[in-house]
Amino acid sequence: MKLILLLLTFFLSSLVYAQENAQKQNSAGQQEQHKHENGKGGAGHEHEHNGKGHGGHGHDHEGGHGHGHKLNETQLKQFFEPLPESIIDEQKNAALIKLGKKLYLDPRLSVNDKISCNSCHSLSNYGVDSEPTSPGHEGKRGGRNSPTTFNAALHIAQFWDGRAGTVEEQALGPILNPVEMGMPSEDAVVKKLKAIDEYKTLFAEAFSDQKDPLTYKNIGVAIGAFERTLLTPSRFDDFLKGDKNALNESEKRGLQKFVNMGCVNCHNGVAIGGNSFRKIGLVVPYETSDMGRFEVTGIESDKKAFKVPSLRNIAHTGPYFHDGSVETLDEAIRLMAKHQLGNDHVGHGMIRDIKAFLGSLTAKEAK
Numbered sequence: 001m002k003l004i005l006l007l008l009t010f011f012l013s014s015l016v017y018a019q020e021n022a023q024k025q026n027s028a029g030q031q032e033q034h035k036h037e038n039g040k041g042g043a044g045h046e047h048e049h050n051g052k053g054h055g056g057h058g059h060d061h062e063g064g065h066g067h068g069h070k071l072n073e074t075q076l077k078q079f080f081e082p083l084p085e086s087i088i089d090e091q092k093n094a095a096l097i098k099l100g101k102k103l104y105l106d107p108r109l110s111v112n113d114k115i116s117c118n119s120c121h122s123l124s125n126y127g128v129d130s131e132p133t134s135p136g137h138e139g140k141r142g143g144r145n146s147p148t149t150f151n152a153a154l155h156i157a158q159f160w161d162g163r164a165g166t167v168e169e170q171a172l173g174p175i176l177n178p179v180e181m182g183m184p185s186e187d188a189v190v191k192k193l194k195a196i197d198e199y200k201t202l203f204a205e206a207f208s209d210q211k212d213p214l215t216y217k218n219i220g221v222a223i224g225a226f227e228r229t230l231l232t233p234s235r236f237d238d239f240l241k242g243d244k245n246a247l248n249e250s251e252k253r254g255l256q257k258f259v260n261m262g263c264v265n266c267h268n269g270v271a272i273g274g275n276s277f278r279k280i281g282l283v284v285p286y287e288t289s290d291m292g293r294f295e296v297t298g299i300e301s302d303k304k305a306f307k308v309p310s311l312r313n314i315a316h317t318g319p320y321f322h323d324g325s326v327e328t329l330d331e332a333i334r335l336m337a338k339h340q341l342g343n344d345h346v347g348h349g350m351i352r353d354i355k356a357f358l359g360s361l362t363a364k365e366a367k
């Protein structure tokens with residue numbers, strides 16, 4: 001089991017590595033397009049000021065340019081990859097996944113029996129709680145926004161700062177975190193679960209080869225296995241697999257802009273993000289007291305660097321950014337263009353199209 005996970009992780013990270021390399025090789029050409037687009041963005045902006053309400057001018061205009069920016073299949077494949085069917089053998093691991101799901105939903109994993117993983121990462125709400133920061137067992141809040149657990153297993157690492165390697169490792173953090181589930185110790189968690197007959201059975205079934213299956217570590221293994229099933233195929237995946245009608249015109253324009261503007265330099269790969277750490281405020285400084293990745297590595301250049309979030313289901317996982325300070329997707333797109341790309345002139349039409357594209361990353365059926 002462990003070996004399979006290890007191999008899987010290795011496989012995924014080499015994919016990511018290949019992706020990033022393809023990215024680098026491409027970045028020269030990318031930069032060119034990007035400058036070009038900046039200029040156009042400026043023009044589009046003025047247009048749109050004259051005619052509020054029909055912000056369509058900017059992009060209609062661009063569409064007519066015919067500068068050969070139309071994405072072809074090869075480019076698309078360089079940047080993006082459709083979701084795999086699955087990343088865990090769900091049949092073979094049925095008992096483990098069933099246990100993991102039960103643990104994920106069980107508030108008894110918290111000190112006052114009130115908070116479960118699902119409280120902050122609701123399975124019926126795209127894996128989030130829709131709060132800027134999350135109230136834990138005492139109503140106390142941490143400083144960071146709850147990211148979605150959907151597709152998280154695909155990420156290069158877990159948490160905004162990547163301090164946990166895998167979903168299996170990550171799952172053990174919140175149970176003991178004083179502002180989250182607040183359990184006093186690993187032993188206390190194990191003791192509590194051992195007193196519940198149903199768990200004794202479920203752990204024995206899930207770890208049938210082990211003598212003493214109910215361990216703290218195995219709680220993480222089970223929850224992680226369940227999280228590996230939380231993949232959410234979208235219309236964009238259909239598009240990547242060749243169904244050209246899977247996106248409408250506005251979504252296609254948005255995709256084009258997402259690539260041409262340079263969003264794709266960071267948000268790429270199978271999760272459209274989740275595969276690198278980048279500084280917030282790369283071009284125009286961004287105000288935040290959170291040092292992000294620096295707190296994990298101590299490396300100067302990691303100050304204010306965060307894991308680039310996956311944009312899958314992004315239309316439904318606000319509020320946005322590591323501190324949940326950005327309320328709307330429009331605002332998140334505008335801030336990204338400004339702070340990450342130095343483009344302070346994105347008009348309404350541009351934002352509308354990019355937002356439309358991002359909407360195509362929503363799960364076809366909510367899990």
Ligand code: HEC
Pocket residue numbers: 104115116117118119120121134135136137142144145146147148149152155157158159160161167170171172174175179180181223
């Ligand atoms: C009180 C709210 C709360 C509870 C309860 C909670 N989480 Fe989280 N979760 C968060 C916050 C906040 C973060 C981001 C923290 C950070 O990055 O420093 C997070 C991060 C994560 C991530 C990382 C996702 C990513 O994109 O990096 C995963 C996976 C996750 N939690 C799963 C779980 C699981 C499994 C449980 C139950 C064992 C759980 N969480 C319990 C609030 C919560």
Ligand code: HEC
Pocket residue numbers: 258261262263264265266267277278279280282305306307308309310311314317319320321322323329332333336337340341354
């Ligand atoms: C240089 C890398 C980089 C570029 C370029 C970039 N982003 Fe981001 N993006 C990030 C990082 C890092 C974050 C997390 C920032 C934070 O939370 O402080 C982020 C966050 C976001 C979020 C919020 C995600 C969430 O879950 O809160 C959205 C939406 C987004 N980016 C969209 C875009 C769009 C659209 C573009 C192009 C206009 C873009 N990004 C360009 C790195 C980048």
